[in-house]
Amino acid sequence: MPSPRYWREIPQRYRLEANKCKKCGKIFFPPRLICCECRGQAFEKIRLSDEGKIITFTVIRVAPQQFATQTPYVVAIVETKDEVRLTTQVADCKPEDVEIGKKVRLVFRKIQEEGKTGILCYGYKAVLV
Amino acid sequence: MVGIIGYGSYVPRYRIKAEEIAKQWGMDPDAIKRGLLLKEKTVPGIDEDTITISVEAGKNALKRAEIDPQEIGAVYIGSESHPYAVKPSGTVVAEALGIVPEVHIADYEFACKAGTEAMFVCYSQVKAEVIKYGLAIGADTSQGAPGDALEYSASAGGSAFIFGKEKVVAEIVETYSYTTDTPDFWRREGAFYPRHSGRFTGEPAYFKHVIGAGKGILEKTGLKPDDFAYAVFHMPNGKFPLTAGKKLGFTKEQLEPGWIVPLMGNTYSGSSPTGFSATLDVAKQGELILLVSFGSGAGSDAFVFKVTDRIDEVRDKAIKVKELLENDRIYLNYGQYAKFREKIIMNE
Structure with a gap:
């Protein structure tokens, strides 16, 4: 993850900031500039709930290099209480603990490091509750 | 009245047993x-x-304080394991908690007492009316060299405290600090693990400063050990805080709620703050709590807190320390622990 892109995405990665269309109420995460439902361009900034459930998931057994020491790990699509879906790693669990429909909470974790001397990239992960 | 208006803790789920x-x-x-x-x-x-x-930990403190994070004027984090050598931990923490940009941020380091340093400065800033609210955090992912006695205790966790003048949960009655130049434990620049001088860490270091600060604050306030409902002393292991408490005239019952070290280990800057957080979880209105930290190098900060009636309103708004320590534990074997703590040399 290159540093400038990581920096630009801090509001959504750190604080789950989304935007809600002022015209039709649809929530976008990550935020968008134009509403794909009603073409509205006025949005209200909101923070998503950190509570949600697992919609579906997969187990990663062959990972990119920066995640290689974490295998096997789970990546899931989580739906928050605001009915917004996001893709996230599920931490602190074995793959066999994860099931569709299980409740999760989104927590703040280190996602990856830009090598041994680069910046540390933080964001959200889910944990089973 | 200046004091803590919200507090919260966090402890990772992973554990390793002493016998492992x-x-x-x-x-x-x-x-x-x-x-x-x-x-x-x-x-x-x-x-x-x-x-x-x-x-x-900060999220849990905000749940109890019930304030707008934007009103927090200072974020101070005490730790001896800040992830960056140059770039404050506080910048990331304040951004994640929605406190930026009008905020003063600093990281503190004083071995195991960096957390209470952050608390002391936040308290002073609020008292001086420089800021409305201040967030002080003591947290660590403590390091102990493989095979060293520290490896049995060096652990991870932390606690956060928001200071303010309104809606106070625990008023600060008095503070007192006791510091000397004592080389009992240190880590040189670039060294991965800290070093210590064995038994020298006891009498001339831990006990001299903890007891010095404890006696000092008792004299300053005119209070006696039996005026307190609870006392919390820094916990490098299970024995030291019990001995220090006994020498100062406190009973084991007074120390019990905050004596979390058998299950948590020594969380360095997060140790006595988390013991204090666990004590607030059970404290009642009007009770006095003594908190004495210890940081090698060496010094102790002492605080006398008086709990207010608001404690009952906020206590259940966030997870308690006992629940964090006893629920959802995942046990590691030594190999997994060595991997988690990056004690194994890997290829790039």
């Missing part, structure tokens, strides 16, 4: 458990560090 470490180094597990009074310790996940622990 003892087995690795050919030591007698019962002798270790008896000598240090440690059963197990917390271990940070591979994706956890002082910053992530601080954010989660």
Whole structure:
């Protein structure tokens, strides 16, 4: 993850900031500039709930290099209480603990490091509750 | 009235038992458990560090304080395991908690008492009316060299405290600090593990400063040990705080709620603050709590807190320390622990 892109995405990665269309109420995460439902361009900034459930998931057994020491790990699509879906790693669990429909909470974790001397990239992960 | 208006803690789910470490180094597990009074310790996940622990503890403190994070004027984080050598942990934590940009941020370091330093400065800033609210955090992912006595205790976790003048949960009655130049434990620039001078860490270091600060604040306030409902002393192992408490005239019952070290280990800057957080979880209106930290190098900060009636309103708004320590534990073997703590040299 290159540093400038990581920096630009801090509001959504750190604080789950989304935007809600002022015209039709649809929530976008990550935020968008134009509403794909009603073409509205006025949005209200909101923070998503950190509570949600697992919609579906997969187990990663062959990972990119920066995640290689974490295998096997789970990546899931989580739906928050605001009915917004996001893709996230599920931490602190074995793959066999994860099931569709299980409740999760989104927590703040280190996602990856830009090598041994680069910046540390933080964001959200889910944990089973 | 200046004091704590919200508090919260966070402890990782991973644990390693003292016997698992003892087995690795050919030591007698019962002798270790008896000598240090440690059963197990917390271990940070591979994706956890002082910053992530601080954010989660800060979220819990905000749940109890029920304030707009934008009104917090200072974020101070005390730790000896800040993930960056240059770049404050506080910048990431304040951004994640929605406190930026009008905020003063600093990281503190004073071995195991960096957390209470952050608390002391936040309290002073609020008292001086420089800021409305201040967030102080003590958190660590403590390091202990493989095979060293510290490996049985060095653990992970932290606690956050928001200071203010309104809606106070625990008023600060008095503070007192006691500091000298004592080389009992240190880590040189670039060194991965800290070093210590064995038994020298006891009498001339821990006991001299903890008892010095304890006696000092009792004299300053005119209070006696039996005026207090609870007392919390820094917990490098199970024995030291019990001995210090006894020498100052406190009973084991007064120390019990905050004596979390047998299950948590020594969380360095997060140790006495988390013991204090666990004590607030059970304290009642009007009760006095003594908190004495210790940081090698060496010094102690002492605080006398008086609990207000608001404690009953906020207590259940966030997870309690006992729940964090006893629920959802995941036990690691030594190999997994070595991987998690990056004690194994890997290829790039």
